[in-house]
Amino acid sequence: MNKTHAMAFILIVFFAMPFSSVSAQATSTRSGMQQNALSSIPYTDVQKRKNNERETLLKRQREVEEQRAQKMAEEQKKVFEQKETVQEQRITLKEQNEVRSERADLRRAEEEKKEIPIAHTETVMPSQPVELPSVVAPALKAGAEETHADRTLLNNRVKADEFSEQQHIRVIIRYKDKVTEEKKEDVVAGGGEVKEDLPLHNAVAVAVTPEKLQTIAADSDIASVDIDREISLLALESEENWGVNHIFAGLAHTQNMVGSGVKVGVFDTGIDYTHPELSGTYAGGYDFVNNDADPMDDNGHGTHVAGIIASAKNGTGVIGVAPGIQLYALKVLDANGRGYASSLIAALEWASERGIHITNHSYGTVLDPGITVEEAFRTTEEGGMLHIAASGNSGSCISQNDSVNYPARYGSVMAVGAVDRDNTRACFSSLGESVEIVAPGVLVTSTTKGGGFSIVNGTSVSAPFVAGVAALVYGKGISDSAGNGKLNNDVRVRLTSTAQDLGVSGKDTAYGYGLVNVEAALGLDEKTVTPALFVSIASEKTAYILHKDSTIRVIVHVTDEHIMPMKDISQSSFVFTPSATSLYQLVNGDYIASFPMEQFLAGTQSVSVAVTDDRGIVSMAVTNFQIKESEQQDISVRVSSLAYTPFMQTNGATSLNISLSVEDALKQPATDTIVVVGFGLDAGRTWRGVNATDKKGKVQFELGKVIPGCYTLTVRTMLKEGYAWDHETPDNHYCFVAPKEEVVSDRPLTGEEKKLQALKEATQRREVQLKAIFSEAQTFSFSNVPLLVQALGVLRNQGVEKIGTDLTRRISPDLSRSLDDRVIAFIAYGTETTRSLGAGERAGVVNSFKEAFGRFPSSIEDWQEVIKIGNGRWPEERNVDREVDAMRRFERVYLRMPDRLNPSDDAAVMIIAYGLRIGERNVASEKRANDIFFAIFGHRPSTGSDWDMVRAIAYSGASR
Incomplete structure (x- = not known):
């Protein structure tokens, strides 16, 4: 149905029937008034003729209007008989229940071959076809047919051919009252499988075919049924950590504002709680994918998000916005970054029961997850929880379409967009009226699983910046304007009202209210606070010659939290170990310290410096250098780490990558170093490899096809002028077991095996359909x-x-x-x-x-x-x-x-x-x-x- 026809139909449905009755009544009233007026004057032939003409005209008008009303009623009845083809808009739960009851009556009437009263259709007018905006759901493709019953039974279904009637799907069934064991038994008896209990929302997640769902949904105690939508990570691009300084969080840290006591829940792929930067703040969590209490990250995304919020302030790696919070991991996405909406509801219930203050959601879906999910966000927000979500990575540098994903579209959730260093919206950042605030989202460094760090783009990394700032506001304290002990709305208003306005003046679809600003949100006056000092130190040379060089010189670089050089710092603020004999300042603001050679012995040596600011806060740094007994003496190099990584090739074979990190005695990467290795199989077979280290001191070797057995790598030699290998190889061992080949049997498949095969094929088809739907949603526009x-x-x-x-x-x-x-x-x-x-x-x-x-x-x-x-x-x-x-x-x-x-x-x-x-x-x-x-x-x-x-x-x- 095109837009013009849809609009015409809307006008018929909502105006035709009521208008006819009002018009008839008005006509009747006018007729009565005219007859009363005429009875008071003498009748003449002319007057009688005029009166007759009037009555004839009024009678004709009544007949026309009655015919019109009958025609409209017949058209409405025909709509129900033909099966409607467009999605109904969200309506209140009460209206949905009424519609479902009326439609059940209609089905029973059809079965009994009874005539459906015309007046009966008036009660279901809210479900008449309407034209949906593209941001609610993509338009149906030509030829796709959808039944009226389908639209009622599955509130958030997008297309009639989204799945077959025999395909198992997941749905969320919400009851009017509590879910009892008896109700769950009824679900199982009806052919469903209960996947998730959602007690706070009187709901269960069920796997069932649409065909059997019709039987289960006949229960009059059911309030609504939604597809249990799949949620997933937003598309990210892996491209120096600037975000924390960019939103001025450093000033808060110097005043010991770190979010202490605030509980923040990360709804993601889990968290690597063993990571050195996160282990101190991790407070617990739950795995809603595998249904256990170990939310370990098996993807890496959740750990990256958590690091932005709460990475430790320990002088190494990166620092989070609020390093003093209590960090909770709610694993709702699997290793592939996918999950179900029902897991999200269960996680919200878990967080609500444990008093989580702030939740971060760096995932999304273009399709509406349904009424129960929206209710879960709304009720927990009303309970005092502040929800913060990525707006989505569906934006464009050209299109201005509303492309904000769920759950960021909900009014109970703060939608966060992404900007770069220049405070310009990143092209991928989704636009829309829902966008409330923006934060850094380009080239953001943070923690990743396994103890390392990575750089990522996306609104997924913007949302945790806002979550961290919200935690700082909570931690500092904010007045309870409502007097009910719930501060989430106060924090939300504080963040938006103090944001740095970007783009056009005021709130807009690209930047919302602007860039989140820690200083403004916390009410810090930068002019009254001395900026924090950050110090770095480096020796003038990496190697000195004993008895030849008489002085060791180091360069000290001091900046404030905005990376501006700090000049004219008094000498009393510097403490060197060992003691320096002189210290002077260069024109560019750096400081040079000198040390006599007599203070050092041959070998690897170091100098450290501590600089104290006006508030007594100390910043420290250290530098290493080599002192050689002669110019001929080489600097030692060694293998600092060794790792095996297997890869599955397209032909089914397995290859093995071996990565070595090489560093010198100063623990600096040894670049351009020739490394010769031997690679042996316990059974006796050996290989030899030669390669050079890169700029990061890493060298890679690859074994093209791995055969079953255990392998060991031995470094034979390392060559670089002026450097000497320490002749050590780290302990290493890798065993490979060939995967069992799947035996293809000639026997016919069992019924269960056929179902499994059909499910796999249907899942693949559904993924293709969803990609097509998503593509449509991005290009469809009403804004012209x-x-x-x-x-x-x-x-x-x-x-x-x-x-x-x-x-x-x-x-x-x-x-x-x-x-x-x-x-x-x-x-x-x-x-x-x-x-x-x-x-x-x-x-x-x-x-x-x-x-x-x-x-x-x-x-x-x-x-x-x-x-x-x-x-x-x-x-x-x-x-x-x-x-x-x-x-x-x-x-x-x-x-x-x-x-x-x-x-x-x-x-x-x-x-x-x-x-x-x-x-x-x-x-x-x-x-x-x-x-x-x-x-x-x-x-x-x-x-x-x-x-x-x-x-x-x-x-x-x-x-x-």
Whole structure:
């Protein structure tokens, strides 16, 4: 169904039936009034004829309207008989239950061959076909058919052919009451397998075929059924650690603000809790993939994320944003970076029970994980948990489409985008209204499994920066504005309100409120705090000759936390070991210290320095160098590490890579060193290899085809001018056992083996389908002038559009592409609603903006306000999604849910949802509302959201 047809159908469903009854009533009323009036005057032939004509006309009108109502009812009935082809929008649980009950009645009626009453269809109007925006779900491909029952049973199903009726899928079944053992037994009896218990949300995850799911779902105690969506790591690119300094976290560390006592949960592939940088902060966790208490990272991603948040402040490696937190690992993704939404719900329940303050989510899915997942995030957020998630790596340098992934799209989650060193949005960073804040996301160094470090790009590494800053704010302490002991909303507001504004002024789809800023979030005044000192030291030469060189000189480099050289530091601040005989400063800010040769013996020696700042904080560094007895003496080199790595080749054979690290006596990489090795099999076979070390002192050897047995490597020699090998080889041994070949039998497959084979094939097909769906979602867009004009239902006019374009360029040259189109469409044709405004009305809307703000519109935010004012009439078509979102926004401001039966609350919700003005403007009410807003929030309204709330206060009765 194309967009035009979809819109026409919406109008039929929502307006045709109610309009006919109202029209008939109005007609009847008018007829009665006319007859009463006519009875009071003498009748003439002319008057009788006129009256007869009127009655005939009214009768004809009634007949036409009755025929129209009957036709509309027949069309609605036909829709149910033919099976609908588009996805229904999310509606409240109550409405879903009503729809499911009505559809069950319809199915029973069909089975009994009863006639379906026309009036019966009115109760299921919320489920009539609607056109979905591309950000909710990709459009159905031509020819794909989807049943009405399918859409009801599986709320978040995208396509009818997403899986076959015989294929096993995972679903989340949510009950109206607690899940009892009896209910789980009913699931098993119906052909399902319980995969996960989700007690806090009255739900279970079940593996079942869609065919058998129909039987299980017949239970009237079931509230909803969602596909248990697969979640996965966001696409990353592996490309110097700058992020912590970039957000000014160093100043917090120097004042011992490290997030002490704050519990942070990393929802990821687990954490390597044995890593030296993380072992001190690791507090526990759980593996929801393998269902055990050992959340060891078998991928590396989770460890990288954890290091950004909490890597130790120990003078080595990298330092995390909040190195004093209690770190929890919630493993919801497997070694391949994949998992299920049900594991995510179970992990949220686990975190809630243990009082986790902050959760980090560096994964995502383009498809809606379903109602139960959204509820899990919402309820835990209401319970006091702060959720922070990567916005996604689905962005583009060209497209401005909304591409934010789940769960970052949820209102209960902070969506984090990525910027580079220049504070420019990374092209891969997803855009959208959900983006709330940005953080470093390019070339970020952090910990990885096995004790090492790696460099990664992506919003996955941006989110943990924000999680770390949130932990610092928690740790320092923040006032509880609601007085309920839950600080997550206070922290969230602090982070966004203190962010460094980037891009266009105010919140935007690329940067949200801006770059997270530790100093501002913690209220630190940089001018009143002496910057921390960081020191490095290096000897002038790597080797000195005893009895020839008389002085050892070292260069000391001191910077502040912003990597700026620190000059004119007093000599008393330096302490050298051994003692230096002199110290002076160079022009560039470096310091030279000298030591007499008599203080040292032949061999590897060192000099250390400690520099103390004004607060007594000490920064230390050490340098090593070689003292040789003669010029002919060589510096020793050795193999510092040796590792075996097997690889599976495309032909099925196994090859073996052997990597050696070579360093000199100063523990520096020995580059360009020739290494000769022998490689032997215990059975007697040997190989010989020769290669040179690279710039990192590493050398690699590869055995093309490994045969079963145990291998040992022996270093035969190492050659480099001026260096001498120490003739040592680290202990090493590698045993290879050939994998058992799968025996292909001629016997026919058993029923169970056929099912397994079919499942494997179906899984492969599903992965291909999901990739195609994801590709569609990235390219589908509604943000252009032709589609906006089509939505207005008017004919395009190039001349009018050129005027709109020129005017937009002249007054607002900085508009983004998507809003630019909206403004052009507004100026040329009217608002973005189904009715267009005339030129005079549009001028009035702009003047209304000037009255409210004291200026003509120019920025993006200004034109957003203009469009809201232009839509300032009660909506012809209600939108449940917008009103539910408005109720949540109401709750965040007033700290209670609105009572829709209360006229003031209801009016406020409608204003927030649709940007309405009620009746004539009341300047006095708006001024009082402005003062009330200031009293509540402590600042005057400035953003579009602020002015939404001012209007809500002004016209809901709160200011009267």
